[in-house]
Amino acid sequence: MGNRKGHQTDINLPGREYPSAVREENLLDDPLQAVNDGPEAGDEAHERRIAWWREARLGLFIHWGPYALPAGEWNGEEVKASYSEHIMLRARIPVQAYEEMAERFNPTAFDAGRWVRTAKRAGLKYIIFTAKHHDGFAMYDSRISDYSIVRHTPFGRDPLKELAEACREEGLVFGIYYSHAMDWHDPDSQGNTWDYPGNIGAYDEVESWIHDEDKRSRFDQYLHRKSLPQVRELLTEYGKVGLMWFDCGGKLTREQGEAFLTTVHALQQDCLVNSRVWKSPLGDYANTSDNQLETRAVRRDWENIITLNDSWGYKKSDANWKRPDAIIRQIIDVVSKNGNLVINVGPTATGEWDPVSESILLEVGEWLQANGESIYGAGASPTAKPSWGRCTLKGRTLYLHIYDRPADGQLVVPGLLSRVERIYPLAGGEDLAFRRQGAQDIVVFLDDGLQIPDGKPVVLAVLCAEAVQGNPVRLLMDGPGSPPMYELGVFESEISGSALRYDTGKKNRDNLLDWSDPADFAFWNIRTSGPCTFTASLVYGCGADGGGSYRLEASAPGQTLRQKVEPTGGPYEFREFEAGILHFPDAGEYRIELHAERIEGAYLMQPRQLRLTPAAKSFI
Numbered sequence: 001m002g003n004r005k006g007h008q009t010d011i012n013l014p015g016r017e018y019p020s021a022v023r024e025e026n027l028l029d030d031p032l033q034a035v036n037d038g039p040e041a042g043d044e045a046h047e048r049r050i051a052w053w054r055e056a057r058l059g060l061f062i063h064w065g066p067y068a069l070p071a072g073e074w075n076g077e078e079v080k081a082s083y084s085e086h087i088m089l090r091a092r093i094p095v096q097a098y099e100e101m102a103e104r105f106n107p108t109a110f111d112a113g114r115w116v117r118t119a120k121r122a123g124l125k126y127i128i129f130t131a132k133h134h135d136g137f138a139m140y141d142s143r144i145s146d147y148s149i150v151r152h153t154p155f156g157r158d159p160l161k162e163l164a165e166a167c168r169e170e171g172l173v174f175g176i177y178y179s180h181a182m183d184w185h186d187p188d189s190q191g192n193t194w195d196y197p198g199n200i201g202a203y204d205e206v207e208s209w210i211h212d213e214d215k216r217s218r219f220d221q222y223l224h225r226k227s228l229p230q231v232r233e234l235l236t237e238y239g240k241v242g243l244m245w246f247d248c249g250g251k252l253t254r255e256q257g258e259a260f261l262t263t264v265h266a267l268q269q270d271c272l273v274n275s276r277v278w279k280s281p282l283g284d285y286a287n288t289s290d291n292q293l294e295t296r297a298v299r300r301d302w303e304n305i306i307t308l309n310d311s312w313g314y315k316k317s318d319a320n321w322k323r324p325d326a327i328i329r330q331i332i333d334v335v336s337k338n339g340n341l342v343i344n345v346g347p348t349a350t351g352e353w354d355p356v357s358e359s360i361l362l363e364v365g366e367w368l369q370a371n372g373e374s375i376y377g378a379g380a381s382p383t384a385k386p387s388w389g390r391c392t393l394k395g396r397t398l399y400l401h402i403y404d405r406p407a408d409g410q411l412v413v414p415g416l417l418s419r420v421e422r423i424y425p426l427a428g429g430e431d432l433a434f435r436r437q438g439a440q441d442i443v444v445f446l447d448d449g450l451q452i453p454d455g456k457p458v459v460l461a462v463l464c465a466e467a468v469q470g471n472p473v474r475l476l477m478d479g480p481g482s483p484p485m486y487e488l489g490v491f492e493s494e495i496s497g498s499a500l501r502y503d504t505g506k507k508n509r510d511n512l513l514d515w516s517d518p519a520d521f522a523f524w525n526i527r528t529s530g531p532c533t534f535t536a537s538l539v540y541g542c543g544a545d546g547g548g549s550y551r552l553e554a555s556a557p558g559q560t561l562r563q564k565v566e567p568t569g570g571p572y573e574f575r576e577f578e579a580g581i582l583h584f585p586d587a588g589e590y591r592i593e594l595h596a597e598r599i600e601g602a603y604l605m606q607p608r609q610l611r612l613t614p615a616a617k618s619f620i
């Protein structure tokens with residue numbers, strides 16, 4: 001799997017690329033560590049705990065707390081923060097004022113059964129509910145602190161208990177989110193420096209307080225006085241908890257993170273713990289960053305988390321909704337890499353889901369109703385990533401998720417070595433004709449009825465006669481059946497070197513960065529099914545502080561292209577530049593490498609994508 005030497009992938013960077021405003025926006029979101037080693041494959045307790053989760057694949061996050069009341073506005077003004085649950089931090093609301101606001105929280109329309117049934121209709125198999133977020137307010141009846149929905153509000157009910165019971169009734173797994181490191185209400189925790197100026201700041205690294213006796217010991221007191229005891233309550237008073245989802249564990253020392261892990265397992269052996277309890281490799285599985293779109297699976301078990309708009313908590317002004325078809329593709333993409341996807345809803349202060357969130361989720365649920373077989377309990381396929389979509393696998397069935405229907409109706413399934421028995425549309429319909437093309441590929445003949453309605457992928461099931469064998473190397477063709485263009489993203493490339501690394505994978509951050517060492521390079525392995533020729537172009541961003549020249553090198557005779565890096569107006573202003581023609585003389589496997597020839601600024605450029613246009617198409 002290429003060279004991983006010292007690389008941290010997908011991290012949220014401190015440092016030069018992100019102005020502090022951007023960093024603050026993403027701050028309380030733990031980076032994914034490029035650690036490949038989670039629990040050992042032979043760890044029986046882990047295997048037993050995680051079995052339901054691998055089957056479930058999809059979960060619902062519920063971010064609900066008093067922050068639903070201001071819903072992103074304070075004193076009549078919109079607070080500059082995309083996450084509404086961070087309002088206390090971002091508007092520096094004094095504890096007393098936040099307490100007064102929370103006293104008015106009275107969500108009388110809350111109906112746990114209705115929430116859980118909607119989650120079920122949406123095809124989601126587990127729920128993660130915020131028992132306490134960074135604001136320190138307990139959404140359950142805590143005996144450790146009176147600062148809770150039961151004792152601090154007129155509502156007086158325990159929604160966590162009601163949700164746990166509703167999940168049990170409906171057969172969903174119940175999970176609990178608990179912000180263990182940060183608590184803006186507590187005088188000894190982290191984050192609130194406006195009421196408690198001597199405290200650890202929300203953006204402070206562990207290194208900044210670990211040698212400070214006062215900060216360290218008071219924080220430790222908070223952990224032992226409130227955080228760990230509340231975790232114990234949650235694991236003893238609400239029945240079986242399937243998952244404890246901790247947050248911002250990067251703000252703890254490893255020992256502190258381990259204390260939470262041990263506490264959970266001492267009380268409930270079979271309860272899963274996510275990696276944000278500290279950071280990977282701790283926990284049963286790794287989390288990505290929030291809303292990370294491009295992901296590289298670095299651990300066997302991992303989970304991606306997305307919002308429906310831009311906020312986790314309910315936010316009045318946020319209408320930046322994701323489309324149901326985009327969410328469906330994200331589900332497929334994640335499962336095609338063996339991951340789980342958790343989708344969030346932020347209920348309102350009355351205790352209801354806003355109608356837009358509900359309708360998006362139900363639309364996703366309709367697709368899952370017909371196609372869920374390709375998602376639940378499914379995982380990565382050993383075959384190659386196709387240009388028209390993705391593949392998932394379960395048993396000896398391969399599922400083809402078609403995002404883009406090939407113009408000629410001939411769908412090439414790349415790298416499928418096993419014998420195929422039959423191919424049929426999962427949502428119903430006639431078997432499809434197919435034939436083998438060469439030793440490694442299959443061509444399926446799509447009938448005209450198979451279209452992609454509203455961008456929602458059509459799924460074909462390919463039943464194989466034996467365990468599915470595949471070649472994962474991406475297939476490029478030039479001629480009949482080839483798409484108008486192949487896009488090879490840098491997250492699909494392997495990187496080699498000391499400085500070059502993957503960006504966060506969030507929106508518009510799907511590039512490589514820190515290309516300051518000329519010895520570093522990125523490469524893609526590809527396979528061709530015959531002689532072929534492509535026009536190659538590179539998409540990258542480069543500010544005034546970067547520049548130089550690069551070299552694209554294919555492992556075929558004489559295939560080296562050299563180009564000067566052009567400024568694009570900024571490292572994240574991506575533009576496409578033609579590099580030249582690449583020719584592959586025969587069917588076979590090749591490697592395409594992207595090297596620095598000369599670095600003239602602080603970095604060469606930030607590459608995002610290699611585009612290859614088949615020559616046959618470019619002459620049309």
Ligand code: GLC
Binds near residue numbers: 029063083248290305
């Ligand atoms: C981040 C945010 C938090 C949200 C969580 C969900 O840690 O701080 O508000 O709960 O991500 O992934």
